[in-house]
Amino acid sequence: xLTIASNKIINFPKTLxxxxxxAHLDLSANKITHLPSGTEKLKSLKKINLSDNDITELxxxxxxxxxxxxxxLNKNRISVLPKEMNKKSSLKxxxxxxxxxxxxxxxxxxxxxxELLALADNKISYFPIEMGNxxxxxxxxxxxxPISPNELDKLKKLLPNTTIIF
Numbered sequence: 824x825l826t827i828a829s830n831k832i833i834n835f836p837k838t839l840x841x842x843x844x845x846a847h848l849d850l851s852a853n854k855i856t857h858l859p860s861g862t863e864k865l866k867s868l869k870k871i872n873l874s875d876n877d878i879t880e881l882x883x884x885x886x887x888x889x890x891x892x893x894x895x896l897n898k899n900r901i902s903v904l905p906k907e908m909n910k911k912s913s914l915k916x917x918x919x920x921x922x923x924x925x926x927x928x929x930x931x932x933x934x935x936x937x938e939l940l941a942l943a944d945n946k947i948s949y950f951p952i953e954m955g956n957x958x959x960x961x962x963x964x965x966x967x968x969p970i971s972p973n974e975l976d977k978l979k980k981l982l983p984n985t986t987i988i989f
Contacts, residue, residue: 828852835859851875863887874898897921908933920944932956943967955981964988
């Protein structure tokens with residue numbers, strides 16, 4: 824494990840992309856604006872906390888790292904999720920509340936192991952029908968988004984065994 828939280832770091836330390844045995848990485852509460860390519864090479868990484876930074880976009884390859892179980896991206900400035908999400912992903916928790924997301928890509932349905940999805944305090948008004956593929960999803964947090972009653976009803980039908988917090 825490595826914690827480098829609250830250090831006013833602006834750039835993701837590229838040397839970390841060479842830490843092949845790193846399992847937990849906490850870079851929360853810094854000033855990081857983007858993730859470098861190479862983060863997908865961290866094959867032992869199980870948990871990464873990048874909350875409370877200034878990240879605006881995520882590298883397309885981030886969701887191709889099939890070893891990550893927990894990805895925490897709360898309190899950033901992310902407006903778009905990568906379009907491609909790996910079907911072999913072992914991601915169980917994706918926390919991306921308090922960002923600027925306005926849509927969720929259809930490929931979210933590929934994250935078959937996902938148990939917790941936190942999307943509170945974004946700008947999301949529509950969810951793709953592929954959300955119904957998230958059979959292991961136990962909790963979906965979508966509070967403080969501009970979601971219509973019809974969209975909420977759709978989600979409840981797509982995810983009948985999921986606790987939806989809105």
